[in-house]
Amino acid sequence: MPTTRVRISGGEAVVEYDRTGTGPGLVLVHGTGATREQWLPLTEAVADRFTVVAPDYSGSGGTIDHGGPLTLADLADEVLAAADHAGLGTFHLVGHSLGAAIATHLAGSHPARVRSLVLHAGWAYTDSRMRAEFTYWLDLLRADAEHxxxxxxxxxxxxxxxxxxxxxxxxxxxxxxxxxxATALAPGTDRQTAVDLAVDLRPLLASVTAPTLVLASAHDRVIGAAQQQQLLAGISHSRYAEIDAGHGAPAEDPAGFVARIAGFLAEQQPDEGPMADRAAPAPA
Structure with a gap:
């Protein structure tokens, strides 16, 4: 698998990612405790039309770093570094849960790079209820590690x-x-959950210029409806859709999840011929 090095706040990270398909760039960002393998169904569905780049960020999969605390900006820098190394100048961007927060940070910090944005189970900032939820996650993870x-x-x-x-x-x-x-959870789930605790994207929302799909889950027990409304209010070119599933819609309803995202991406990518906006060749 290709890798690239990037400086983050605690030192250096070696980011591993998959590059699949051909066409305009599409970058996929997984959620807390997952890996890039979360995106295999979507990748299979769109690789005939997009160059799909799916990185593992720190704490997951094959990515290696300093092992210390992380920030949302760190993880956004890792995702951007993978896109750069894969030869993507501009790209469509999709994120789930923490991946949606990372994608929002990237789109707000580098708006010229992002052609469209899909945020599933994303949020604007970690409110009091979510803080209690994520703190409970950390308590469970620490108990599991100890016992x-x-x-x-x-x-x-x-x-x-x-x-x-x-x-x-x-x-x-x-x-x-x-x-x-229990066997599949990423080893850095606790470090990623600490990032969940610190999310506050409100200063960046107005800087997101890409057409955005705010994709909510009807039965999400983690991200409340008010958070989705804040994303819609803060991102100028945004619209709402909903899937009949919980927070883990990619696993609960993979076909429906893929269909909603693929449909939005198809709208953003007009048919300009077989060589339109191709990504650069894969790195050696």
Whole structure:
């Protein structure tokens, strides 16, 4: 897999990413505790039309860094570094959860680089209720590290999934999911959750100029409706859509999630011929 080096606030990071497909650039930013593999269904759906770049940011996958505290700006710099190394001058940008916060920061800090923006389960700032939620996550993660438990993985489906999952599962399936999550969680989930605690994008929202889809989940137990409205009010060229799922819509309803994002991207990318706005060749 390609890698690139970038300076962040605590030192240096070596960012690993996937580069797939051909066409205009599309950068995908995963959520807390996940990796770039979260985006495989969307990548498969659009790689015939886009050059898809999916990085792991610090704490996840193959990306390596100093191991200390992180900031939202650090993670945005890592994502931009992957886009630069992959040869993308401008690009469409999609983020889920913390990835949506990272994408918003990038789009507000470098508006000329971002052609369109999709924010699923994003938020404008971490309010008191969200602060309590993320602090509880950190408590569970610390307890798991100390005692070898799976409390965070056991909580995740309760927090992330809506009726689509719970109406069609049973105890055995839930326990199997907990075991899978316990082994799949990124090792830096606690460091990423600390970034969740510090999100405040309100000073940057007016600087986002790209056409933006604010994609909410109807049964999101983490991000409230008021946060989505703040994004809509703060980003001038934004519109709203909703998916019938919980916060973890990419896993709960992958087909519906992909369809909504792919549809928006198709609107942003007019048919200008097979060689329109191609990304630069892949780095050696």
């Amino acid at each position: 070898g438990t799976s409390l965070f993985a056991r909580m995740l489906p309760l927090m992330a999934f809506g009726p689509r999952y719970w109406d069609h599962t049973d105890t055995a399936a839930y326990e199997e999911l907990v075991r899978a999550l």
